[in-house]
Amino acid sequence: MATRQRRTPQAAKFAILDAAERRLHDEGPEGVRIQRIAADLGMTDAAIHYHFGTREALMDALLRRIGRRLVDDIATTIESWAPDEIDVAALSRLFQRAYADERAARLAVWLSLAGWRPKGSGMFMPLVERVHRARIEAARKAKRPTPRLSDTQYAIALLSAAHMQAAMAGDALLASVAEDSKGLDNRDFLSFSVESIARRLAE
Structure with missing residues (x-):
């Protein structure tokens, strides 16, 4: 799991999309999961839901x-x-x-x-x-x-x-x-x- 960092809302959204895109490239759509992306970035699942909802x-x-x-x-x-x-x-x-x-x-x-x-x-x-x-x-x-x-x-x-x-x-x-x-x-x-x-x- 990545170390948690403080990010601005805009930086957090970019980081989430970057991590999601890496998962998409490596594993296809099935690999783009909130829990995995949260772990990649050292975020909570709730933080990702806050920025994107679902x-x-x-x-x-x-x-x-x-x-x-x-x-x-x-x-x-x-x-x-x-x-x-x-x-x-x-x-x-x-x-x-x-x-x-x-x-x-x-x-x-x-x-x-x-x-x-x-x-x-x-x-x-x-x-x-x-x-x-x-x-x-x-x-x-x-x-x-x-x-x-x-x-x-x-x-x-x-x-x-x-x-x-x-x-x-x-x-x-x-x-x-x-x-x-x-x-x-x-x-x-x-x-x-x-x-x-x-x-x-x-x-």
Whole structure:
């Protein structure tokens, strides 16, 4: 058990989220438990309940933290693009890190089973807008018709969904399409998805 420390309320919340994220990374959502985090930080269970209320509320805050980090990473990435550039592979790496490496996909499923519902806050709207501007610029240069916004929205939603599904149940998904899925690989599935989406966005 860690030695107890005095922390400001804000520092305590950050420390709790840091500890919860470490547990999430090492053990998945099942490892994010109030008692374990309290022991990690030298806090009482009551102190964690004071800051977050319930385990579900802590998990929700953790998912939102990972989501904000993904949005910030996307913003940094798209700032470097040329006006008509869309680097779907770079976006894929960011979704992979958030959904698989940081366990956001499994955390979202856990919360969903606990009754949580996303509020549909449009977290990827800046990405959609930037990608669509690039599509419009590329179409203008090539003298093609203006692309539809809905196609851009569907493409970004599909990119997100492919990475989330691969992180949650990629092996099971691939097993559903073959008697023997040994020749199928999650990485190849994501590469196929990225290439397909990139081709559609280039239209």
